[in-house]
Amino acid sequence: DAMVIQNPRYQVTQFGKPVTLSCSQTLNHNVMYWYQQKSSQAPKLLFHYYDKDFNNEADTPDNFQSRRPNTSFCFLDIRSPGLGDTAMYLCATAEPGLSPDTQYFGPGTRLTVL
Template sequence: DAMVIQNPRYQVTQFGKPVTLSCSQTLNHNVMYWYQQKSSQAPKLLFHYYDKDFNNEADTPDNFQSRRPNTSFCFLDIRSPGLGDAAMYLCATSRVRQGGTEAFFGQGTRLTVV
C-alpha cells in the first residue's frame, strides 16, 4: 500500500543535542509537510516543500530546519532541542491540484527531550 512512513516512532534526545527525524513516501506526492503537535493541541504547520521549493511558516523557530533530497524523502532537523520542543512530529504529503487538497499523514515521531 502507498503510504507515508516516519522513523523513528519514538526518539529520546538530550537537551541541546541535534536530532533528525525522517519521513518517506510512496505516494509520489509533490508536497511534503511537517507539523508539530503537543498534547491535546491542534497540529501546527512548521514548513513544507512544494517539489524543491521550501516554504517556512512565519512563526517557526530558526531552531527547526528541513531538507528534501528527493521526491520521496524529507527530514526535520532540530539544531538545539529544548524541553519545549518535546512533541509529536507529523509528516504529511499531498498532491497539488485545483481546489482543496487533503493531506495524508504518517504515524508520527514522538520526541522526548531530557
C-alpha cells in the first residue's frame, strides 16, 4: 500500500544532543511537510518542500532544519534540542491537483528530550 513512513516511531534524546527524524513516502507526491504537535494541541507547520523548493514558516526556530535529498525522503534535523521540543513530529505529503486536496500524514515520531 502507498503510504507515509516515519522512523523512528519513538526517540529519546538528551538536552542539546542533535537528533534526526526521517520520513519516506511511496505516494510520489511533490510536496512534503513537517509538523510539530504538542500534547492536546493542533499540528503546527514547521516547513515544507514543494519539490526541491524549501519553504520555512516565519516562526520556526533556527534550531530546526530539513533536508530532502530526493522525492521519497525528507529529514528533520534538530540541532540542539531543548526540553520544549518534546512533541510528536508529523510528516505529511500532498500532490496539488488531486482530489481530495488533502495531506497524507505519517504515524509520527514521538520525541522526548530529557
